[in-house]
Amino acid sequence: MKQQAPYIFHGHDVSYYSGKVRPAFPQKNLWVREVLPDIREIKRRTGMAMFPVVVTPEDELWQDTSDILDRLEALHPEPPLYPTTPVQRVVSYLMELYGDEIGALPAMHYRWSFDESIEKVVVDFSMPTGDSEGGHGFAKKMRGALPFLGVTSETIPAIEAHTAELLDHLSEHFTSHRYLLGDAMSLADCGLMGPLYGHLFRDAVPSKLLYTTAFQVCAWIERMNRPPRDQAGWLPDDALPETLRPVLSTMADGVPMLVAAVEAIDAFASEQAQTGEPIPRGFPGLVARYRDVEFVGAVRPYTLWMVQRSLDAYRSLTQPERAQVDAALAGTGWEPLLGLEPVHRLKRAPYQLVWEP
DSSP states (O other): OOOSSOEEEEOOTTOHHHHHHTTHHHHTTOOEEEEOOOHHHHHHHHSSOOOOEEEOTTOOEEESHHHHHHHHHHHOOSSOSSOOSHHHHHHHHHHHHIIIIITHHHHHHHHHSOHHHHHHHHHHHHTTTTOTTHHHHHHHHHHHTHHHHTOOTTTHHHHHHHHHHHHHHHHHHHHHOSBTTEESOOHHHHHHHIIIIIIIITSHHHHHHHHHHOHHHHHHHHHHHSOOSOOOEEOGGGOOOTTHHHHHHHHGGGHHHHHHHHHHHHHHHHHHTTSOOOOOSOEEEEEEEETTEEEEEEEOTHHHHHHHHHHHHHHTSOHHHHHHHHHHHTTSSOHHHHTOOOSOOEEESSSSEEEOO
8 A cells, every 4th residue: 555645653762662562563564653642632632642543645644553563564564563363373372461560560660769760751741832841740650650550568569570580581581582583573572562662661660671681672672663674574384483472471470361351340230331421541459469468459441441452363273273372371460361261341331442333
C-alpha cells in the first residue's frame, strides 16, 4: 500500500505506550511524522486526553497501541510483526500482555519512588509545553497513587528482584539473538519496549541499572528504535530460543495477578455489565501473590481486554496446535493464564471499552 501522506504519530519519548508503537513504523518502512501530543485535539476527537495516537493519511485517528499495531499489520503486512505459526504467535501475544500489564510495576516503581527519577521526569514532561513547573502536579499525583498501583514497601523488594532477574535473562538472550524470537522484530519486542524504553531506559535511576548491568538490553533498545535492514527472520520451524524460556518464566511472576484481575472483573461485570454504565478505568480489589509477597492493588478492566488477545490467539488454534503451544510453555508458569475461561468479554467502540452483549 503506497502512502500518499505521512502517518502522524502523537508520541513522547518518556511515554510508556509510545515506546511500544514507535518501532513499528521504521520496521515497516513507513513514512511517519512524530509530533508532540496535541492533547486538546486528541480529546476533541476521542473524548479522552490519552496518547499515543496515530492519525492516518486518510485522517482516521487510532487510539490504543494494540489496535494501532493490529491496523498497521493489516495495512502493511510486510515485513510482518505478527507470527502466523502457533507457538511464536501465542508467545508474542503473551509478551505483549506482560509489557502492557505486568511490566508497569517496575516501570512505575523506578519512575515514581525515587527523587532523582522524579526530578528528571518532571523536566521531561514539562518540555513539550515550555512550562517548567507543569510536571510537578502530575508527579505529585502519580507518587501518591503508588499504593493504588500496588507499589508499597512490602512489594518493592519483589519488584526490584523481578526486574534484576528479568534483565539478567534478557541480557543472556540478546547475547545470542538480536530480537526475542530470533533475528527479526515481532509484536513481542514491541510489547516489551513500553516498560523498557519508555520508562527504565529513559528514567534517571533505572537507566543507570540498565547501563551497568544490562548492556545487551540497551543494545536491543537501540536496534528497536533504529531497526537494521538485514533481519533474517524468526527461528525456523516455529521454535523458541532456549534462552527465551527463563525470560518467560520470570515474566510469569505476574500471572497470578492477571488471573486474579480477570476473576475480579468477571465478578464486577456480573452486576455492572447489563446496566449500560461506562466501564471505570479501575477499582480496588486486586489481591494476588507476586513472587514471595501478597500484592494488593487496583483492578483495571483493560486487563481483560489484553488477556482476551492472548486467549483468542490460543483458542483459534486446532487441538494439535494447542498441544504444541502447551508443550513449548510447559513449566514456564503461563499455564494458568491459558487455562482461563472468562465469562465476560470487552470490545472497543471505538475509543472506549464496552461490554460485549
